[in-house]
Amino acid sequence: MNALIAKTRLRVSAAFAVAAGTVLALSAQAPAGAQEVDNGQRTGPVQFWATDLGDCKAEFTIENQTNVTTYTIDWRIDDEEGRDIGVGFPVWRTGTPNMSSKSELPSWPDGGAGENTPENRTMVSDRAPVSATYVQDLKNINAEWNPPLPNPEADTHKVDYRIVLGPPGNNGQTETGTPEWLGDRQWHTVTVTGCNPPVTGGGSLESLDFGSLASLFGA
Incomplete structure (x- = not known):
């Protein structure tokens, strides 16, 4: 059982290492269309x-x-x-x-x-x-x-x-x-x-809590 757990941890560690390497490689590449700062x-x-x-x-x-x-x-x-x-x-x-x-x-x-x-x-x-x-x-x-x-x-x-x-x-x-x-x-x-x-602040329909409104009217 301990050997199985050890093998599983090793595989997970290896997977994280590969993923990390991929992230680093991608971050080293400039995004398409990016312009150098003047x-x-x-x-x-x-x-x-x-x-x-x-x-x-x-x-x-x-x-x-x-x-x-x-x-x-x-x-x-x-x-x-x-x-x-x-x-x-x-x-x-x-x-x-x-x-x-x-x-x-x-x-x-x-x-x-x-x-x-x-x-x-x-x-x-x-x-x-x-x-x-x-x-x-x-x-x-x-x-x-x-x-x-x-x-x-x-x-x-x-x-x-x-x-x-x-x-x-x-x-x-x-x-x-x-x-x-x-x-x-x-x-x-x-x-x-x-x-x-963009203008911020103010209310909108999306911000209304219809459940609370229903409780006010006894629904």
Whole structure:
């Protein structure tokens, strides 16, 4: 009898081990259609990213190791088109008024650093990081600067963002001719949630206890 019990326990243990191994193997696989989280640009002297705060709000951060204060985030919602305001290129959303980099003094261009020339580089990229943080409420967009929220009935919104403006290069162009610190100006993405949460509370027919009602009426 003891031998039979021991064999049964061994078989059960083996079955659990196989099941556990299967679960681990499945959990190691990314679900079909899953997208990698976009953490923004986290390398270089100018880094930036966005975080979903819920309640239809996004927080944007620029971490700047330069003394340049003109690096600015622009953004778009749900793949909207840029606007033509007569400047020769599409314009997306700005801040209120701008989501721009901050820096310790003396900064460039208006903080006493002076003019930047090939002979006298007043732009530097070796500062201690200075962060600038901005919260955008998609339900309360500053209409003076931006169009209204597209798809206002959606619960979530896809927000793309990138760094624009700023000088073409803090210390001149790179060898490839592309601007420094701006990457290739590619869009980064954050999904903003909680824009139309479901209404909770209140009674419903499903919550009624008909047995209790019947007892009240003597049924």
